[in-house]
Amino acid sequence: MRRFLQDWAHLLLPAGVLIAGLGVFLVIRAAVVPKSFGEYGHYRGAALEMIRQKPVSYAGQDMCVMCHDDQAKVKAAGKHATVHCEACHGPLAKHAEDPAANVPKLPDVAVLCKRCHEQDPAKPSWFPQVVTAEHSGGMKCTECHQPHSPHIATEADAGSGRGK
Amino acid sequence: MMTRRDLFRIGGKMLVLASVGATLEEITGAAPASEAYKMADHWWGMLIDIDKCIGCGNCVRACSKENNVPNGYFRTWVERYEVPEEGQPKVESPDGAMNGFPLPAPANVKSFFVPKLCNHCADSPCVQVCPVGATFLSPDGVVLVDQTYCLGCRYCVQACPYGCRFLNPETNTADKCTLCYHRITQGLTTACCENCPTGARQLVDFKNPKDPIHEFLRHNKVQVLKPYMATEPKVKYHDLDGAVR
Incomplete structure (x- = not known):
């Protein structure tokens, strides 16, 4: 039993590295992906508002x-x-x-x-x-x-x- | 004293907390929706009546001025078909019909005009191929390009079966008809429809029960371009000849 626990301890290091890697990935993702991405679909939701801001040339x-x-x-x-x-x-x-x-x-x-x-x-x-x-x-x-x-x-x- | 294990444990917890916090901020801090206009209440498209088009090119000029389309590029254009009884049709579009058609078609061949623009497909190939999510179908049914997100890879330009996209040489991003999104979301019609002298082009809202399109569709036969592509175009053509591609 004691032998098994000692072997198991070897897995802790790679597990820690994996968790840390995942954390780094999530932090970078949250920082890089625009806030409104995914608001309506696989695109930046704020783009809709941006396109709407274009001025009009023909009054109608x-x-x-x-x-x-x-x-x-x-x-x-x-x-x-x-x-x-x-x-x-x-x-x-x-x-x-x-x-x-x-x-x-x-x-x-x-x-x-x-x-x-x-x-x-x-x-x-x-x-x-x-x-x-x-x-x-x-x-x-x-x-x-x-x-x-x-x-x-x-x-x-x-x-x-x-x-x- | 802090062991290596403690370092990983505490460090890991902090990283997870930070990412959860950032994700929460992402969800709650989204931009507020625009006031009166409700995207869910609209499903935009266009009706083009071939028997009303006179090939004057007013739509092409209006689109160019409204949207600052660079010279030599077109978000909409008009084609003139000359269809002989046998053989291939001849298709012309001098400068996109920016100045109409200066020379008349021959009198002994069937001929007519076909205005073209983005079909705002409900199932569009251009949206499917974009690798970064820079082009998309808006909730109100308009295919748009996010200029700040487009890489300019031209994949969408190749994917469009209707040739409606181009790479804007000024911005180096994909460019196309926006169905005048900046106009239709504030109650105006598109620049091309506003300037069509015969009413050959009509902006339609398929979700508006009061839109005359429903009455029109009940009494008239309409066609879309390249139906076999299964792109579900929302630009409907009335009186379209089978020769048109």
Whole structure:
């Protein structure tokens, strides 16, 4: 019996080393792994909040309408109802924050209208398209069309009840 | 006098206590959840209506400006397919359609536009392969990258079957569509949806019973890209042609 205890004592040293090693591992792990790691899954939970902090560039149509309700009404009644303000006017979150300091420039009509309305067989057939070179003969689109309500009413429209 | 055994015993106890303390601090000291927005109430995705896309590239420009995407890289882009009756389709995307499609498609071939972006897969390969847990599916269903944790190993870039990821040359970390997480969590729509003139792109919340997507799905046939990859994409395409890959 005494002999057995003496042999058993040899295991104490490796056991101690193992426990100490485990302890060192746990301390280093606790120090190195970010606090929120594993909060929702195998990733840093705080990353979600970090990504949310990014500033916004496009204020959104609802924000525009709060001040520019007159233009919004014209647009909502016309063919461009589904086009949000910033789709043509560009990102204006800064303008919404401080309207006086950040005055937006008017968009370049020559480039802007063509991007959507230049004829392309790949575009859906319901979408109004023109070959601009033939359609306007070099005139600016805005000479005839009002961008917020671009349809030009004709006598035929009055008969068919269109006229938007 | 302290024996060697005592040293190990006391030292071991102290180490265990220290690690338990650190773990406890880790659990209790977690960052507080954000105020009004509850992640558990949302499951984000997108609906893309091919029959409404006019290939203007507004979404690509908006995404680039909103998210400061480096030149020549795209978190979203638009492809133009020309599909002949026989043979391989021709796919174009000049500069990601950043300036639309300056040249029209030939009139004698079927052609259409396909906007592409991260599919925010519910079972995404990119998340599975990340060796460090830097990319993940958020509880509200958005696949995101933790820029501070990414090593830039590009494993996820290779794993994505849709080619939606790239290595950002400025940060040297993986980059991708965040579904404008900074916008949708404060009640705004994504930059691409905000700027789509025809409503071809719609942000949808599958967990919101009032979202028009449920009505739409009841009455329309939709498809996802590469369904055989079993990635469960949350970007649904309406009117998608079989030629699209």
